[in-house]
Amino acid sequence: MVSISRRDLLRGLGAAFGALFAGRAGSTTASAQEASSPGTFRFVHLTDIHVQPELKAAEGMAACLRHVAQLDPAPDFILTGGDLVMDALEQDVQRTTLLFELFTQVLRDNTSLPVHHCLGNHDVFGWGKKHGVTAETPRYGKKMFCEVFGYEKTYYTFDHKGWRFFVLDSVQPSDKLLYEGGLDPEQWEWLEEQLQKKPANMPGVIVSHIPFVTVTVLPDAVQDYQFRIGAASLCKGAQKVSLLISQHNVRLALSGHIHMVDEVEYRGVKYVCDGAVSGRWWKGANKGFPEGYGVFDLSPDGTVKYQYVTYGWQAVQT
Numbered sequence: 001m002v003s004i005s006r007r008d009l010l011r012g013l014g015a016a017f018g019a020l021f022a023g024r025a026g027s028t029t030a031s032a033q034e035a036s037s038p039g040t041f042r043f044v045h046l047t048d049i050h051v052q053p054e055l056k057a058a059e060g061m062a063a064c065l066r067h068v069a070q071l072d073p074a075p076d077f078i079l080t081g082g083d084l085v086m087d088a089l090e091q092d093v094q095r096t097t098l099l100f101e102l103f104t105q106v107l108r109d110n111t112s113l114p115v116h117h118c119l120g121n122h123d124v125f126g127w128g129k130k131h132g133v134t135a136e137t138p139r140y141g142k143k144m145f146c147e148v149f150g151y152e153k154t155y156y157t158f159d160h161k162g163w164r165f166f167v168l169d170s171v172q173p174s175d176k177l178l179y180e181g182g183l184d185p186e187q188w189e190w191l192e193e194q195l196q197k198k199p200a201n202m203p204g205v206i207v208s209h210i211p212f213v214t215v216t217v218l219p220d221a222v223q224d225y226q227f228r229i230g231a232a233s234l235c236k237g238a239q240k241v242s243l244l245i246s247q248h249n250v251r252l253a254l255s256g257h258i259h260m261v262d263e264v265e266y267r268g269v270k271y272v273c274d275g276a277v278s279g280r281w282w283k284g285a286n287k288g289f290p291e292g293y294g295v296f297d298l299s300p301d302g303t304v305k306y307q308y309v310t311y312g313w314q315a316v317q318t
């Protein structure tokens with residue numbers, strides 16, 4: 001059980017922001033600990049945590065991290081899949097700061113594993129322009145995420161035991177919606193360049209919050225004799241990215257966002273849409289998919305084994 005009072009959290013808000021989140025919050029710096037020698041290894045993917053003071057979400061997140069700590073074999077690192085908090089997109093600076101502090105505190109208190117973070121739509125501060133937030137508000141937009149976790153950009157690569165991971169930022173501004181799925185032009189260029197730089201025999205993983213390819217959205221999509229899927233549900237440019245990664249020995253394309261689970265083989269790449277740590281936003285299973293996380297076992301020959309693991313959380317409200 002974690003015990004974090006609202007007062008404890010609010011106390012921190014008066015302190016300098018940089019001091020609150022100095023360094024890479026809540027984790028050991030991943031790159032410092034990673035082995036470069038190839039070998040089979042395990043990592044876990046914790047996506048859509050949506051931590052908040054309500055619904056015992058912090059206790060749920062802590063329970064999940066404790067479950068991860070019991071895994072045998074132990075994972076080498078944690079990869080988060082975005083939507084770390086609930087919610088920065090339409091909240092004021094105080095609430096957003098409190099949420100990120102809660103997230104980093106629970107992480108710090110319940111795991112010693114290295115952690116790599118991926119940005120989700122709910123982690124972008126203030127795009128909803130509510131509660132007086134404007135583009136001039138400090139740490140507006142994606143700056144909040146970068147400052148909290150000490151990243152220069154919202155997309156980056158890292159290597160682990162002979163594999164290269166490409167962590168992408170799939171959350172883009174939209175004329176009609178609060179956000180939409182896809183990559184901005186600069187990131188497309190960066191991804192193409194990075195894939196070219198990767199040695200051809202080195203297997204790769206791409207990680208995005210919003211999926212490129214998934215069947216999870218199809219069963220609810222048929223309307224008026226055609227399938228309709230919102231631009232906030234899937235990434236634009238999926239065909240282009242699927243062709244690109246299939247030519248560069250990428251073996252796994254990992255996402256979250258939908259709070260449902262599937263595994264799709266397309267152009268020789270395994271696409272996994274992973275289930276949510278929060279289930280239905282801490283109100284039980286989402287359409288039958290319980291609270292859980294992904295366990296991945298990767299081999300030097302490029303083989304990927306995936307299992308979705310539940311951690312026994314009982315929602316306080318359904």
Ligand SMILES: [Fe+2]
Binds near residue numbers: 050257258259
């Ligand atoms: Fe989510």
